[in-house]
Amino acid sequence: MSNHINQRIARLRNLVEGGLHQDNLQKIVSECDQLAQDTLHVLTFYVLRNLFRGIDSAIEGEAVTVERHKELTRDVQRSVLAILRQVGQNNHPSREELERLITFYYRNFVLFRG
């Protein structure tokens, strides 16, 4: 992968580390959307884009209680960072890893909606 792409992935990782709050989420969604189109990791970034878009939509325009925010993002950040580390080394994450991430996302949503 080119240096330019590596830098963009590093920037995305910094954003995710910065926290899954609304201001960051909008930048993360936009970055994933572009990386899905600019790299060979189309599926990974498309999954990440949709996942972050879902979280962003859930909290759009609102402040969320600290507890609810924890429910909505539990395990997601850690899991995404592990995936981004692999992508940064130009490895494709396994199907199981992506499925685990999506399972976290749906589990959190059930808690969030409950």
Place this chain on the structure above:
Amino acid sequence: MKTKSADLKSRLRALLAGKSVCREEVTLASGAKSNFYVDSKMTTLDPEGAWLVGKLGWELVKAEKCARKTDIKAIGGLTMGADPIALAVSLASWDDDQSNALQTFVVRKEPKKHGRHKLIEGNFKSGQSVVIVDDVITTGESAIKAIRAVEEAGGKIAFVLVLVDRQEGGRENIERCGAPVRAIFTRADLTGTHVQSHQSADCALA
């Protein structure tokens, strides 16, 4: 007129305190944690609240028009917090002076995916001097996004009208972009003696 404005402001402050100010610990859009949250839409989407915001906002716009000798043509901001405020001020301007009424526009968070990929919807024209509006500023990110969108589309920013300035650096960040900020209320105004209801049943947290 001053007494009237003060009276309107006092009514709006009471409404915000009763319907919008929450004291539960929340994560804000900026990621910061806070136990002071203003759910502005509970007030700006209330008929009395919208009327008061419109009147007070229009008074501010008129004062700025006069002070800056600028012909302000339109008002709008980043959807959705800005939308009811922009429309309320626009309605108040029309009620006061139809020949100088403000037009309203909406700035999308993302460009439309189809058609003309518009980021700004409604009544905005390149070259116009406009007011950017925001409901609550913390870091000022939303207002700055709207400023950039309008400037890229050829608009000029007269000033930024804010319902509540949380006094956490947003004003400074916006003013660094060259747009002066005028707030109807600051956090201090709302946390003063006027605020009596900190945990309202009306307060809808996501």
